[in-house]
Amino acid sequence: MRRATLYRYQLPLVPGTVLRDRRVAEREGLLVQLRHGAAEGWGEVAPLPGFSAETLAEAQAAVQAGLRVWQAGGGFSGSGVPSADWGLSIALAELTGTLPEAADFTTVPLCHGDPDALFARLAGQPLAKMKVGLYEAVRDGMLVQLLLEALPDLHLRLDANRSWTPEKARQFARYVDPALRARIAFLEEPCRTPQASRAFAQESGIPTAWDESAREAGFRVQAEPGVTALVVKPMLLGSLAQVQARIREAQAAGLAVVISSSVESSLGLTQLARLAAWLTPGSATGLDTLSLMAAQLVRPWPGSALPLRPVADLQEVWSC
Numbered sequence: 313m314r315r316a317t318l319y320r321y322q323l324p325l326v327p328g329t330v331l332r333d334r335r336v337a338e339r340e341g342l343l344v345q346l347r348h349g350a351a352e353g354w355g356e357v358a359p360l361p362g363f364s365a366e367t368l369a370e371a372q373a374a375v376q377a378g379l380r381v382w383q384a385g386g387g388f389s390g391s392g393v394p395s396a397d398w399g400l401s402i403a404l405a406e407l408t409g410t411l412p413e414a415a416d417f418t419t420v421p422l423c424h425g426d427p428d429a430l431f432a433r434l435a436g437q438p439l440a441k442m443k444v445g446l447y448e449a450v451r452d453g454m455l456v457q458l459l460l461e462a463l464p465d466l467h468l469r470l471d472a473n474r475s476w477t478p479e480k481a482r483q484f485a486r487y488v489d490p491a492l493r494a495r496i497a498f499l500e501e502p503c504r505t506p507q508a509s510r511a512f513a514q515e516s517g518i519p520t521a522w523d524e525s526a527r528e529a530g531f532r533v534q535a536e537p538g539v540t541a542l543v544v545k546p547m548l549l550g551s552l553a554q555v556q557a558r559i560r561e562a563q564a565a566g567l568a569v570v571i572s573s574s575v576e577s578s579l580g581l582t583q584l585a586r587l588a589a590w591l592t593p594g595s596a597t598g599l600d601t602l603s604l605m606a607a608q609l610v611r612p613w614p615g616s617a618l619p620l621r622p623v624a625d626l627q628e629v630w631s632c
């Protein structure tokens with residue numbers, strides 16, 4: 313007998329959490345639970361407002377349609393709704409034992425601008441990620457310079473989320489010593505267009521990583537000068553098969569692949585840590601978003617002190 317249950321969750325985010333210029337108070341999503349005999353599989357379906365094209369209601373409708381097919385003995389049928397396809401396919405992969413248990417829980421710490429807090433946090437870290445583009449480009453450049461100078465073992469990943477014009481990007485780079493730029497592993501999406509980001513990477517020597525660009529129609533994974541990495545956010549991309557295909561293509565093109573968070577619950581994040589150990593071994597993940605939340609969900613992230621909400625606290629919204 314196959315059984316499927318959908319649960320709805322709401323998790324408060326820490327006050328002041330901003331996603332793409334909006335303040336967000338809470339993260340909402342669905343958990344899918346599949347059961348077949350003694351086997352069980354879970355998945356998370358949580359479109360990210362401001363990033364996903366679909367609403368949670370649209371994702372729920374797509375998951376329910378897919379679950380009815382599965383419940384009646386069918387296989388996975390993709391809907392084209394990325395969060396629905398990701399959540400359902402990863403639940404199936406867990407159910408069938410396709411998703412290995414082994415996980416890589418070492419993730420790159422994610423930092424935002426306050427310099428005093430940054431020094432304390434980053435001392436002794438080999439690699440950290442910092443958001444830039446939220447303040448003046450000159451200030452970002454000075455801060456990156458200061459950090460790389462003061463912490464000689466530190467390497468940085470930067471993420472500008474397409475904030476800069478070519479001139480702003482140049483202002484940033486002007487404040488970072490060319491000799492120190494070698495410790496910038498990459499800068500995600502510096503400019504508003506991929507063309508401008510490519511040009512900036514070549515002129516500054518600071519490699520680009522694609523994130524937003526990889527979700528645009530017509531994007532092709534390819535080796536190109538100045539581009540070193542591809543950020544993969546499964547919740548925004550689609551089914552496990554689509555995620556695997558994208559990772560394989562990028563690896564074949566010589567790009568580093570970084571599995572990254574779409575602000576999933578601890579359940580979704582632990583699955584991404586397993587996905588990374590399986591498909592991108594040796595590439596440090598970008599999963600440090602649990603600290604934006606006030607609680608964990610169903611499965612704990614090792615070392616997190618946040619309270620854990622059990623399945624019993626969840627609201628069941630649908631089953632078949």
Ligand SMILES: O=C(O)CCC(=O)c1ccccc1C(=O)O
Binds near residue numbers: 363420473
């Ligand atoms: O990738 C990471 O290290 C953390 C996740 C992150 O930066 C992020 C989280 C939610 C939405 C967008 C982004 C982003 O990479 O731009």
Ligand SMILES: [Mg+2]
Binds near residue numbers: 473543
């Ligand atoms: Mg990014």
